[in-house]
Amino acid sequence: MPSIDPAGLPLDQKVSLLSGRDFWTTKPVEAAGIPPIVLTDGPHGIRLQRDGTDHLGFYDSLPATCLPPAVAVGSSWDVEVARRLGAAVGREARVLGVTVVLGPGVNIKRSPLCGRNFEYYSEDPLLTGMLGAAHVRGLQAQGVGASVKHFAANNQETDRMRVSADVDERTLREIYLAAFERIVTETRPATVMAAYNRINGTPASQHRWLLTDVLRGEWGFTGVVVSDWGGVNDRVAALAAGLDLQMPGTGGASDAEIVRAVRAGALDEAHVDAGARRVAALSGLVAEAGGELPVDEHHALARELATDCVVLLRNIGGVLPLARPSCIAVIGDLATSPRFQGGGSSRINPTRVDIPLDAIRALGESVTYARGYAADGTDDDQEAEAEAGSSDGSERGHGHGHDDREASLAQAVRIAAAADVAIVFAGIDKETEGVDREHIDLPAEQVALIRAVAAAAPRTVVVLAGGGVVSLEGWHDEVDAILAGWLLGQAAGGAIADVLFGVANPSGHLAETIPLRLADAPSYLNFPGEAGHVRYGEGVMVGYRGYQTVERTVRYPFGHGLSYTTFTTDALEVSLTGDNTATAHVTATNTGDRAGRHVIQVYVATAAGPVRRPVRELRAFKKITLRPGETRTVDLDLDRRAFTYYDIELRRWVVAPGDYTIQVGENAAHIVAERTITLTGDSGHRPLSLDSPFGDWLHHPVVGPQLRRSLGGGMTEQSRKALEQNPDLLESISSMPIRQVLSMGGTSFRDEELARLMELSR
Numbered sequence: 001m002p003s004i005d006p007a008g009l010p011l012d013q014k015v016s017l018l019s020g021r022d023f024w025t026t027k028p029v030e031a032a033g034i035p036p037i038v039l040t041d042g043p044h045g046i047r048l049q050r051d052g053t054d055h056l057g058f059y060d061s062l063p064a065t066c067l068p069p070a071v072a073v074g075s076s077w078d079v080e081v082a083r084r085l086g087a088a089v090g091r092e093a094r095v096l097g098v099t100v101v102l103g104p105g106v107n108i109k110r111s112p113l114c115g116r117n118f119e120y121y122s123e124d125p126l127l128t129g130m131l132g133a134a135h136v137r138g139l140q141a142q143g144v145g146a147s148v149k150h151f152a153a154n155n156q157e158t159d160r161m162r163v164s165a166d167v168d169e170r171t172l173r174e175i176y177l178a179a180f181e182r183i184v185t186e187t188r189p190a191t192v193m194a195a196y197n198r199i200n201g202t203p204a205s206q207h208r209w210l211l212t213d214v215l216r217g218e219w220g221f222t223g224v225v226v227s228d229w230g231g232v233n234d235r236v237a238a239l240a241a242g243l244d245l246q247m248p249g250t251g252g253a254s255d256a257e258i259v260r261a262v263r264a265g266a267l268d269e270a271h272v273d274a275g276a277r278r279v280a281a282l283s284g285l286v287a288e289a290g291g292e293l294p295v296d297e298h299h300a301l302a303r304e305l306a307t308d309c310v311v312l313l314r315n316i317g318g319v320l321p322l323a324r325p326s327c328i329a330v331i332g333d334l335a336t337s338p339r340f341q342g343g344g345s346s347r348i349n350p351t352r353v354d355i356p357l358d359a360i361r362a363l364g365e366s367v368t369y370a371r372g373y374a375a376d377g378t379d380d381d382q383e384a385e386a387e388a389g390s391s392d393g394s395e396r397g398h399g400h401g402h403d404d405r406e407a408s409l410a411q412a413v414r415i416a417a418a419a420d421v422a423i424v425f426a427g428i429d430k431e432t433e434g435v436d437r438e439h440i441d442l443p444a445e446q447v448a449l450i451r452a453v454a455a456a457a458p459r460t461v462v463v464l465a466g467g468g469v470v471s472l473e474g475w476h477d478e479v480d481a482i483l484a485g486w487l488l489g490q491a492a493g494g495a496i497a498d499v500l501f502g503v504a505n506p507s508g509h510l511a512e513t514i515p516l517r518l519a520d521a522p523s524y525l526n527f528p529g530e531a532g533h534v535r536y537g538e539g540v541m542v543g544y545r546g547y548q549t550v551e552r553t554v555r556y557p558f559g560h561g562l563s564y565t566t567f568t569t570d571a572l573e574v575s576l577t578g579d580n581t582a583t584a585h586v587t588a589t590n591t592g593d594r595a596g597r598h599v600i601q602v603y604v605a606t607a608a609g610p611v612r613r614p615v616r617e618l619r620a621f622k623k624i625t626l627r628p629g630e631t632r633t634v635d636l637d638l639d640r641r642a643f644t645y646y647d648i649e650l651r652r653w654v655v656a657p658g659d660y661t662i663q664v665g666e667n668a669a670h671i672v673a674e675r676t677i678t679l680t681g682d683s684g685h686r687p688l689s690l691d692s693p694f695g696d697w698l699h700h701p702v703v704g705p706q707l708r709r710s711l712g713g714g715m716t717e718q719s720r721k722a723l724e725q726n727p728d729l730l731e732s733i734s735s736m737p738i739r740q741v742l743s744m745g746g747t748s749f750r751d752e753e754l755a756r757l758m759e760l761s762r
């Protein structure tokens with residue numbers, strides 16, 4: 001910790017703390033005992049660069065364990081997976097001398113096309129927030145700091161450094177800020193990273209409401225707000241808005257701007273003092289630099305955690321786990337060149353990589369292989385030739401011109417026909433930071449391969465790799481089983497083999513809906529925007545909230561995931577624990593013959609309140625382990641927030657009085673038990689003004705009766721008659737602002753009387 005208060009330092013020295021010395025370190029102030037600290041990516045491993053430095057992963061970094069990226073962790077629905085992963089990253093950070101690890105990324109998957117969805121957990125803010133909080137807890141328990149990113153509404157890569165996310169406040173609060181709010185209020189992260197994009201026209205890095213009013217004022221954040229790398233437009237405005245640390249450094253240029261602004265009286269020095277104190281306080285975190293990475297231990301951990309993330313989407317006739325002994329045909333380039341992480345700033349230089357084919361051979365008896373297609377859509381002929389006819393019994397394809405493609409397909413079909421079961425490894429070509437995807441389809445060559453193999457093999461299993469949703473249309477019904485393997489980190493190969501052979505029982509569930517068509521996605525018409533703006537026109541109806549509310553049929557709903565055993569929910573009881581809080585008691589049984597992990601998903605459905613509510617929203621979940629035949633009752637608390645919406649007029653979270661149905665779902669589309677409770681809701685009405693609708697005045701519990709009396713007294717004879725003949729008149733003008741109602745005459749109302757009633761409504 002600093003030996004003296006940094007605010008007491010000369011202006012230029014304290015300002016020097018507010019930007020980086022270089023790409024990854026802050027500046028020291030020796031006189032004050034403030035050392036430089038290292039901040040680096042993140043989130044699912046350490047990307048520490050020694051020589052060339054960049055924020056897109058072009059240059060190498062030191063080896064570190066590549067744990068499962070967030071897309072996988074999201075599918076685990078398991079806070080322990082996130083916590084243990086965070087702890088492992090924290091431990092490696094200490095060994096490598098890193099003080100702050102940039103992550104977790106907790107942006108919401110608004111569109112299946114976002115090129116960075118592989119770095120984010122889910123389309124749901126509760127799942128995202130719970131996992132992100134667990135990651136931060138695990139990481140920070142090691143003494144290093146987290147950087148929760150990208151704050152906020154960074155939901156696309158297209159034009160990411162300029163685009164304005166135009167989003168209404170209710171949507172922002174309920175969907176896009178909620179995970180940040182939970183993490184900040186529950187775990188006190190060391191830093192929060194401001195996003196590149198604008199929000200409603202203002203750059204996130206200069207957004208005072210976001211960085212100061214909400215983050216610090218409402219949520220009590222005391223740590224450092226750091227810029228995304230290169231994400232500051234106006235340094236002085238950013239500091240005034242609450243952005244403490246600019247990264248990377250600008251060679252002193254932006255420090256000089258701050259000094260000039262303070263000297264010119266354009267910037268209050270108090271901003272410099274506050275920022276310098278916060279940055280200096282980061283030196284209280286631990287960075288040890290030295291010792292050995294626990295390479296074997298963390299590789300084993302990466303494998304174990306990855307098995308919890310795999311989602312078994314389909315398993316007709318129990319084709320999985322693989323019967324033993326069986327003759328297995330493994331097909332696809334991704335079985336030998338696995339995709340296990342995305343590109344860009346989170347690209348880790350792995351300590352080792354499990355090859356799926358090798359891992360399958362290690363567990364299986366009779367395994368043949370054909371390459372089938374060239375991943376990436378490109379091919380290096382030399383490499384392909386070197387591989388062709390390899391001596392390990394595999395049949396490899398040649399290059400991938402038309403004839404070669406035909407030959408590869410024929411080889412694949414041949415080994416598929418001779419096997420008991422064919423396993424096709426398929427997946428998205430590549431995903432990388434900075435670029436959104438254009439569609440969600442598998443490469444046509446892979447689809448053709450899957451269909452040809454499925455026609456030839458007795459049973460076919462497809463293992464999908466990819467950091468985002470992949471369409472299953474055009475081949476889904478032709479295969480027996482589908483495993484969503486996401487990007488699982490460096491031990492992906494081993495983890496997939498474990499699941500295929502039943503060494504591990506799959507327990508992942510979708511954290512993101514798989515639609516039938518991309519065009520069904522709620523954000524479809526408003527993604528990625530145009531002319532520098534992206535309108536969040538679907539509002540809170542993001543992901544399953546949208547699909548389910550408009551009753552759109554999807555291929556697999558949010559929350560879907562199978563197991564090698566079966567579970568039933570036998571009972572749901574709900575007890576009220578306060579005015580607007582409840583506990584759901586859910587009893588679940590493992591009805592199959594092997595141990596398994598079950599995710600209890602509790603949704604709340606309501607139409608209460610003056611806003612459009614999604615048909616249901618995930619409000620609690622818990623992953624439990626059950627032995628065959630075991631029954632357990634689990635209590636899931638539904639706090640006040642589980643019933644609220646954000647009221648933009650009242651500027652607060654409101655529980656509307658009314659009915660709330662607590663639902664236990666196998667997924668967001670399939671509810672297996674429900675109970676309805678009635679909540680008294682929050683008391684209080686919105687204050688009345690001359691612009692308030694007449695109906696609000698009439699129905700206000702205190703003002704309404706008085707208004708009716710006064711109206712009666714002040715009415716002309718003609719109005720009284722009209723009202724007698726048409727008693728619905730009052731209701732029919734109820735949506736008119738009272739100002740207009742009164743201006744039409746028919747009643748004499750004194751201004752003082754109106755003012756008195758408005759005061760009464762407060």
Ligand code: BGC
Nearest residue numbers: 041054055056102228229345
């Ligand atoms: C990314 C951040 C990352 C930073 C540093 C930026 O391009 O958006 O997520 O932490 O680079 O590499």
